Amino acid sequence: MKALFALFAVSVSTTVMAADADLLRCRALADAPAKLACYDAIPVGAAAPAAPxxxxxxxxxxxxxxxxxxxxxxxxxxxxxxxxxxxxxxxxxxxxxxxxxxxxxxxxxxxxxxxxxxxxxxxxxxxxxxxxxxxxxxxxxxxxxx
Structure with missing residues (x-):
């Protein structure tokens, strides 16, 4: 299970344009379901375009x-x-x-x-x-x- 989270963390850190603070906050969580939910909550992809x-x-x-x-x-x-x-x-x-x-x-x-x-x-x-x-x-x- 830890290996899965480690792989997920590496994948997220290399493919997702997320702030380092978000990744560090999720990485610090000890509870596995909470950690996964934290990673899932990080916005994926490019930054939002300027809204009208x-x-x-x-x-x-x-x-x-x-x-x-x-x-x-x-x-x-x-x-x-x-x-x-x-x-x-x-x-x-x-x-x-x-x-x-x-x-x-x-x-x-x-x-x-x-x-x-x-x-x-x-x-x-x-x-x-x-x-x-x-x-x-x-x-x-x-x-x-x-």
Whole structure:
């Protein structure tokens, strides 16, 4: 198991453009599932392109305490940054519009690598949001974290 994590760490450090601080934080964790979840949460691929002002300032998915405006959008369309290969509970997704969303349910899925797939995040009942990923037939429940 340690060899698997070591191989994963080497793979992540050579192929992922992640900050050294993120890798060091994950490497320091002793609990194997927590360590894997930490590595999974590191954004994969190139840095997010500069978002248009309207998308970056969008209030979609923000809680009342986070909102700067009072507009109520029903969905937001964008694309994932980098390669998508699935998710686990706690996985963080960075969108091309500059938003970051985290999986908050207990679902997980593996998928053949998709390069920057289009996504739609839809508002559902009781303030929940679901991430629809082009080419994937499951939609995890997500929460906006920035």
């Amino acid at each position: 002002a309207s998308a970056a300032n969008s209030t979609f998915g923000l809680t009342a305490g986070q909102m700067r405006k009072t507009e109520q959008e029903e969905s937001v369309e964008s694309a994932l940054v980098g390669t998508f290969s699935g998710w686990r509970p706690g996985t963080t997704f960075r969108l091309a519009n500059g938003q970051t969303w985290r999986v908050v349910d207990d679902t997980s899925a593996s998928h053949y690598d998709l390069n920057a797939p289009k996504v739609v995040i839809k508002r559902s009942f009781f303030g929940t949001y679901f991430l629809d990923i082009e080419g994937v037939n499951q939609a995890p429940r997500v929460r906006r974290i920035d």
